[in-house]
Amino acid sequence: MAKVLMKGNEAIAEAAIRAGCDGYFGYPITPQTELLEYMSRRMPELGRAFVQGESEIASINMVLGAAAAGKRAMTSSSSPGVSLKQEGISFLAGNELPAVIVNIMRGGPGLGNVQPSQSDYFQATKGGGHGDYFPIVLAPSTVQEAIDFTILAFELADKYRNPAMILGDGSIGQIMEPVELPEVESKPPDKPWAVTGCKGREKNIIRSLYLLAGPLEARNVILQKKYREIEANEQRHAEFMLEGAEMVIVAYGTTGRVAQTAITRARDEGMPVGLFRPITLYPYPKDAISSLVEQARVFLVLEMSAGQMLEDVELAVKGTVPVEFQGWLGGRVPTPSEVTQTIKEIRTKYLK
Amino acid sequence: MFEQIIISGFGGQGALFAGQLLTYAGLEEDREVAWLPSYGPEMRGGTARCTVTVSDEPIGSPITDTPSAVIALNPPSLEMFEPRVLPGGLLIVNSSIAKEEVKRKDIRSLRIPATDMARDEFANERMANMILLGALVSMTRVVTLDSVMTALQKNLPQRRHHLLEPNRIALQKGWDIAQQASKD
Numbered sequence: 001m002a003k004v005l006m007k008g009n010e011a012i013a014e015a016a017i018r019a020g021c022d023g024y025f026g027y028p029i030t031p032q033t034e035l036l037e038y039m040s041r042r043m044p045e046l047g048r049a050f051v052q053g054e055s056e057i058a059s060i061n062m063v064l065g066a067a068a069a070g071k072r073a074m075t076s077s078s079s080p081g082v083s084l085k086q087e088g089i090s091f092l093a094g095n096e097l098p099a100v101i102v103n104i105m106r107g108g109p110g111l112g113n114v115q116p117s118q119s120d121y122f123q124a125t126k127g128g129g130h131g132d133y134f135p136i137v138l139a140p141s142t143v144q145e146a147i148d149f150t151i152l153a154f155e156l157a158d159k160y161r162n163p164a165m166i167l168g169d170g171s172i173g174q175i176m177e178p179v180e181l182p183e184v185e186s187k188p189p190d191k192p193w194a195v196t197g198c199k200g201r202e203k204n205i206i207r208s209l210y211l212l213a214g215p216l217e218a219r220n221v222i223l224q225k226k227y228r229e230i231e232a233n234e235q236r237h238a239e240f241m242l243e244g245a246e247m248v249i250v251a252y253g254t255t256g257r258v259a260q261t262a263i264t265r266a267r268d269e270g271m272p273v274g275l276f277r278p279i280t281l282y283p284y285p286k287d288a289i290s291s292l293v294e295q296a297r298v299f300l301v302l303e304m305s306a307g308q309m310l311e312d313v314e315l316a317v318k319g320t321v322p323v324e325f326q327g328w329l330g331g332r333v334p335t336p337s338e339v340t341q342t343i344k345e346i347r348t349k350y351l352k
Numbered sequence: 353m354f355e356q357i358i359i360s361g362f363g364g365q366g367a368l369f370a371g372q373l374l375t376y377a378g379l380e381e382d383r384e385v386a387w388l389p390s391y392g393p394e395m396r397g398g399t400a401r402c403t404v405t406v407s408d409e410p411i412g413s414p415i416t417d418t419p420s421a422v423i424a425l426n427p428p429s430l431e432m433f434e435p436r437v438l439p440g441g442l443l444i445v446n447s448s449i450a451k452e453e454v455k456r457k458d459i460r461s462l463r464i465p466a467t468d469m470a471r472d473e474f475a476n477e478r479m480a481n482m483i484l485l486g487a488l489v490s491m492t493r494v495v496t497l498d499s500v501m502t503a504l505q506k507n508l509p510q511r512r513h514h515l516l517e518p519n520r521i522a523l524q525k526g527w528d529i530a531q532q533a534s535k536d
Contacts, residue, residue, distance in 0.1 A: 005372075005379055005387070031391060114391065175414055176372070176387040178379050254415075261412035335417035 003178035008143045009034035011179055012076070012102055012166060015150035017042055018184040021100070022071035023049035025062035029078045030114040031170040032104035036076065056081040060088030060101070067097040068206045070194025072154055076102035078170075079120050080111060083128075089163050090129030093223070094208030098157035100150070101135070102166040104173035107331030115331025116170030118253060121308035124167045125282040132220055134227055136164040136234065137281040139252040143177040149279070151184055158188050160230055167281060169304060171254040171333060236279040237288055241267055245274030246351055247343065248292055250313050251302040252278045255334060259302055262339035272351070273343055281309070286316035298350040299323045302339065304332070322350065353383070353408050355494045356416040358433055359481075360401035361425025361446070366481035370423070371402035374485065376503035377495040378406040386414040399428065406494050421492050423484045424450055425466075442491055444484055462487060462533055470522065479522040486526025491534070497527055 006014070013035045016024070024039040036052065043050035049066070053059035059075045066073035077085060082103040092099050103124060107117040120128075127133045136156050140146040146168060153164040195204050210216035240260050242248065251259045256277040266273045276292065278285050292299075299317060301310045301324070310325045317323055326342045328334050357374065361367040371387055378385035386405040403419070405411050421442040424430040430443075430450040437443050439458045448467035464487055466480035473479075489497055504519055 003379065005376060005385070170391075171388060171414070174389055174391050176375060177411075177414075178385060257411075258413040258415060264412060333415055335415055336413045337417050 003180055005176050006143055006179050007034055007174065007176045008140075008146050008168065009104065009173040010038045011143045011147050012150050013038035013042070014181060015147040016074050016100065016154070017046065017048075018181065019151045019154040019186060020072050020184070020188060021048070021074050021154065023051070023062070023066040023073045025049075025051045025053055025059040025066070025073065025075050027053050027056045027059050027077065027081060029081045031106055031116075031173045032076050032078045032102065034173070035102065035104070056084035057088065060085040063099045063101075064088055064092055064095070064097060067092065067099045068095065068195050070188075070191040070196055072098075072100075072158070072188055074100040074102070076104070078104050078106045078114075079108050079117070082120065083123070086123070086129035089135060090127070090131050090133060091208055092163040093127070093129075093133035093135065094131060095206050096161040096223075097163070097206065098154075098161050099163050100153045100157055100166065101163060102150075103168070105167065105169050113331045114170065116254060116304060116333050117331055118169050118255065118304040119306070119308065119329075120167070121281065121303070121305060124165055125284070125312075133223060134230075134282045136160065136162060136230060136283075137167050138164065139167050139279060139281050140172055141253050141256045141277065143172070143175060144179045145279075146172055147179055147181065151182070151186065154188075155186055156234065160226060161193075162226065162230070167253075169254050170331075231283040234280055235283050235285040235287060237285040238277040238279060240275040240277065242274035242276065242292075244272055245295065246272040246297045247300060247346060248274055248276050248296040248298075249300045249302060249343075250276045250278070250289070250309070252281065252309065255302050255304055258334050258336055259339055261336040262343060265336065265340055266343050271343065271347055278309070284312045284316070286312065289313060289316035290318070293317055293320045296321050298346060300342065300346050301325045302327075302334065302342070304328045304334070324349075353406065353494070355406045355420045355492060356418075357404045357406070357421045357423070357488070357492075357494065358401060358416075358419040359404070359423045359425070359485075360399070360429035360433060361481075363398045363400040364478075365400070365425045366478055367400045367423075367425055368402050370481040370485045371404045373500060373503050373507070374404050374406070374489075374495065376507050377499040378404075380499040380502050381495055383407060383495075384409060384411050386411050388414045401429065421488060421494075423488055425481065425484070426450055427452065442488070444487055444491070446480060446484060448480070460491065462491065462530060464526070464529055466526075469525070473525070474518050474522060476518070479518060482519050482522035483526040483529070486523035487530040488526075489523075490527040490530035497523060
C-alpha cells in the first residue's frame with residue numbers, strides 16, 4: 001500500500017475511525033487540536049457522533065455514557081485538559097468501561113506551555129484519579145506507532161473492559177511522517193453487559209457505587225485480579241542495539257528516538273550502548289528490564305520530566321545495577337548531541 | 353543519504369510550507385522523511401520553522417542541533433542557525449531581509465535577495481520561499497527538482513492551482529541562481 005504523509009494528531013484520529021470509534025467527545029487544546037478538528041470533519045461524514053463538549057469534564061462523561069451503551073468511544077486532550085478528565089477516567093475504571101483517552105503532553109505544571117513534555121507519566125500510569133486502578137498506557141514514538149497503538153488501545157480496552165490511554169509528547173502530535181493506514185476490521189466484541197434497553201432481558205446495571213465495605217472490597221478484588229492479568233499478558237517494548245550493550249538507555253516516545261540517533265553515533269565510536277524503549281507504560285515492561293541486569297553495568301533513564309519513569313526502572317532493577325538519570329524540563333526537547341554528551345559522561349563514570 | 357534541513361523565518365514567509373513540499377518530494381522518491389514544525393503560541397509575525405529529515409535509513413531523531421542545511425528567511429534565523437550548520441553543510445540566506453554577511457568559512461553559503469526578487473518578478477513576496485527552496489535543492493540534490501514539482505502538483509489545494517505555474521517558475525529561478533553561483 002502506498003504511504004501517505006500524516007501529522008501525528010490526524011493519524012491518531014484516522015486510526016480511531018478505522019478501529020470503529022463510534023463517538024468522539026473532546027475539547028480543543030494545543031498541541032492536540034488537529035485531532036479534534038479531523039474528527040469534527042470526518043465523524044459526521046460517516047454518520048458517527050462528534051461532540052465538542054462544553055469542557056473536558058463534560059467530554060469524558062459523554063465518553064462514559066457512550067461506553068456504557070456498548071459503543072467504542074474516545075476523547076483526546078493535552079495535559080491540563082487530561083487533569084480535568086481524571087474523575088471520569090476513575091469512573092470508567094470503576095465501572096469497568098472500555099474507552100480510549102489520548103494525552104498529547106505539554107509542559108506543566110499548571111497551564112505550563114504548549115511545548116512537548118513527558119511529565120504526565122505518573123498521572124497516566126499510576127491511576128491519575130482516585131481509587132485503586134490503572135489505565136492501560138501505550139507510548140508511540142513515531143506516527144506509524146501512533147496509528148498502530150490507537151487501534152491496539154481500542155482492542156485492549158474492549159478485551160479488559162478498562163480505559164486505555166495513548167500517551168504521546170507534543171512532538172508526536174505535530175510531526176508529519178509517511179504512514180501506512182491499515183484496513184482494520186477489528187470488530188468490537190459482544191457486550192452483553194451494555195445498557196442498551198432491557199426489553200426482554202434482565203436489567204444491566206453499570207455502577208461504581210458500593211455503599212458497604214464488603215461488596216466494594218469484592219469489587220476491588222476483581223479489579224486487581226484483572227490488573228495482574230494485564231501485567232502478565234500485555235507488557236510490550238522495543239529494543240535497539242541492545243546486543244552487547246553494557247549501558248542500557250531506557251527512554252520512550254520522542255526521547256527514545258533521539259536516544260536512538262545518539263546511540264548510533266556512540267556505537268560508531270565503539271561505545272557499548274543500547275536502547276530499551278517501553279511501549280506499554282502500564283503495564284510497565286519490568287520483566288524484560290529485570291532480565292537485562294545480567295548484561296547491563298549501568299542503566300541510563302532519559303525523560304522529558306524530572307524523573308518519573310525512572311522509579312519504574314529502579315523498581316525493576318531492584319538495586320542490582322546503578323540507575324542514572326537525565327531529564328529535560330518545561331517543554332525542552334533533548335537533542336542527539338546532548339544525549340551523546342550524557343552517554344560519554346556515564347561511560348567515564350561506569351565503563352572505564 | 354541523510355540530510356536534516358531547517359527552514360526558518362517569520363510566520364507568513366512560508367517556511368513550514370516549503371518544508372512540507374520538500375518532505376512530500378522525499379516521499380515521492382520513496383525515502384524516509386519526517387517534518388517537524390516548531391510550534392508555539394506565536395502567530396503571524398512570530399517565528400516559524402521546521403526540521404525536514406530525508407534519509408535512506410529509518411529516521412531516529414527528527415530533531416537536530418546540527419542541521420546539514422539551513423534556509424534562513426530572516427535575521428533571527430540567520431543569527432540562530434549559522435553557528436549550528438554542520439561543517440561542510442549549507443546555509444542559504446534571504447538577503448533581502450537578513451543583511452548580515454555569512455561569517456563562517458567552513459560551510460557553503462549563498463545569499464539570495466529572494467523577497468525582492470519575488471516582489472519584482474512575481475508581484476508576490478510570498479514566492480521567496482520557493483526561490484530559496486529551488487536553490488537548496490540545486491545545491492544539496494536532496495531530491496530532484498522534478499519531485500518537488502510533482503509534490504507541488506499533488507499537494508497544492510485545487511483552489512490554489514492558479515499558483516502552480518508561478519511556483520514552478522520560482523523554484524526554477526532559485527535552481528538557476530544556485531547553478532550560476534556554483535560556476536562563478
